[in-house]
Amino acid sequence: MNTVVVGTQWGDEGKGKIIDSLAKKVDAVVRFQGGNNTGHTVIVNGEKFIFHLIPSGILYSEKKCIVGNGVVIDPGVLLKEIEELQERGVKLDNFYLSGNAHVIMPYHKKLEEIEEERRGKMRIGTTRKGVGPAYADKIARRGIRVSDLLKKEVLLNKLRMNLKFWKEFLNSEFSCEKIWKQYLDYGKRLRKYIIDTSLLIHKLIQEKKNILFEGAQGTLLDIDYGTYPYVTSSNSVAGGVCAGAGIGPTCIDKVIGVTKAYVTRVGEGPFPTEVRGEIENILRERGKEYGSTTHRSRRCGWFDGVILRYAARVNGLDELVLTKLDVLDSFERIKICVAYKYGKRIIRDFPFQSFMWEKVEPVYEEMEGWRKDTSSLRNFKDLPLRAREYLKKIEEIGGIPIRLLSIGPQRGELLSID
Ligand code: GDP
Ligand code: IMO
Numbered sequence: 084m085n086t087v088v089v090g091t092q093w094g095d096e097g098k099g100k101i102i103d104s105l106a107k108k109v110d111a112v113v114r115f116q117g118g119n120n121t122g123h124t125v126i127v128n129g130e131k132f133i134f135h136l137i138p139s140g141i142l143y144s145e146k147k148c149i150v151g152n153g154v155v156i157d158p159g160v161l162l163k164e165i166e167e168l169q170e171r172g173v174k175l176d177n178f179y180l181s182g183n184a185h186v187i188m189p190y191h192k193k194l195e196e197i198e199e200e201r202r203g204k205m206r207i208g209t210t211r212k213g214v215g216p217a218y219a220d221k222i223a224r225r226g227i228r229v230s231d232l233l234k235k236e237v238l239l240n241k242l243r244m245n246l247k248f249w250k251e252f253l254n255s256e257f258s259c260e261k262i263w264k265q266y267l268d269y270g271k272r273l274r275k276y277i278i279d280t281s282l283l284i285h286k287l288i289q290e291k292k293n294i295l296f297e298g299a300q301g302t303l304l305d306i307d308y309g310t311y312p313y314v315t316s317s318n319s320v321a322g323g324v325c326a327g328a329g330i331g332p333t334c335i336d337k338v339i340g341v342t343k344a345y346v347t348r349v350g351e352g353p354f355p356t357e358v359r360g361e362i363e364n365i366l367r368e369r370g371k372e373y374g375s376t377t378h379r380s381r382r383c384g385w386f387d388g389v390i391l392r393y394a395a396r397v398n399g400l401d402e403l404v405l406t407k408l409d410v411l412d413s414f415e416r417i418k419i420c421v422a423y424k425y426g427k428r429i430i431r432d433f434p435f436q437s438f439m440w441e442k443v444e445p446v447y448e449e450m451e452g453w454r455k456d457t458s459s460l461r462n463f464k465d466l467p468l469r470a471r472e473y474l475k476k477i478e479e480i481g482g483i484p485i486r487l488l489s490i491g492p493q494r495g496e497l498l499s500i501d
């Protein structure tokens with residue numbers, strides 16, 4: 084059984100926690116897109132792990148954790164993540180890195196900084212990890228791949244070409260020789276992990292192993308389906324798996340969407356159900372909505388059914404996992420957006436024209452809150468009636484069932500729904 088897990092909103096839906104939980108029953112966990120703009124949190128017995136490049140299944144030593152060709156790698160960040168995990172007793176014997184993944188170079192971070200500054204008011208609010216420029220170089224066919232770090236001459240030639248290409252933008256702070264030596268050293272230290280991951284995944288599929296594909300970011304941050312240009316630079320929808328891990332669509336058995344019981348967004352861009360003031364503060368404080376990667380405050384808003392329906396469609400979702408329901412425990416009334424209003428028109432499908440995103444008004448249905456603590460529950464049958472009604476409404480809007488409910492940040496704080 085091969086399962087894809089994706090975020091249905093603007094990222095940070097709680098994917099890390101869910102991947103860790105689902106990983107218990109699989110043989111391998113595979114990242115297929117994104118880079119260290121990702122921050123996936125897993126908390127086990129009070130110990131917190133935030134994964135940026137390493138798949139969130141790594142806490143189970145016997146599972147294969149694979150970073151596919153669709154991911155962009157900052158090798159310094161990856162090595163630091165590996166070392167820090169090893170210091171904490173996590174084994175990386177089953178970690179594999181694609182030789183075809185592209186590399187984030189020091190000038191990518193600088194280029195991103197320059198671009199964000201030049202954009203001024205139109206800045207994206209990126210994580211400034213160099214992810215966008217690395218993907219841009221990949222598409223422009225001048226990118227450097229992980230396997231190039233193992234070949235002295237190849238690396239030098241590609242590096243020279245790239246530095247020449249970007250010369251007008253970069254001042255002399257980038258020494259070709261210095262970067263070359265540093266990245267050759269990274270290559271040496273990563274060599275033991277580098278393989279043809281597509282081939283490994285293919286073998287696992289042939290052996291009928293269970294694989295989990297770990298999506299990063301979220302549907303509305305996807306380069307094609309998201310709120311462009313306020314998006315990330317990769318395909319974070321389920322379709323990204325095929326190109327980013329090297330498998331065919333016929334190999335995917337199930338697609339799960341992780342959806343938060345409300346919505347958050349980091350960085351700039353449209354957000355129809357965004358709220359300000361007291362409600363925003365409650366959501367942010369109870370939900371601890373501060374970035375796992377950049378520590379920025381996350382913007383907060385009510386649940387948006389229009390984007391859920393959209394995510395269900397463009398990802399082909401089979402089922403949902405609803406996270407952070409406990410964050411809504413104290414509300415007297417809870418709003419849920421069922422459609423948008425554009426002028427006098429009611430819109431049920433997420434508009435494809437970007438000029439509408441800033442102008443639509445959410446149409447809310449209001450529900451009474453359950454005002455009971457759900458975080459201590461251990462059985463779905465004990466869930467307050469009004470909370471069940473909230474779940475039912477979400478299922479109705481999305482047209483897909485919720486199979487798992489998360490009511491706390493710790494591993495195990497989950498209720499399965501049959
Ligand atoms: P990801 O990027 O989708 O993996 O999400 P993040 O890890 O960036 O952000 C989710 C945050 O919510 C993390 O701090 C998690 O520990 C936390 N979290 C996950 N699930 C729950 C939940 O059900 N309840 C609460 N209160 N927190 C949760
Ligand atoms: P996870 O996997 C939330 C956002 C950034 C910015 C936009 C572009 O933890 O859910 P980028 O650095 O990717 O070029 O930034 O995308 N962004 C995320 N927001 N969660 C993430 O990942 C994100 N990765 C990128 O804030 O708005």
Ligand code: MG
Pocket residue numbers: 094095096121122123124375
């Ligand atoms: Mg995150």
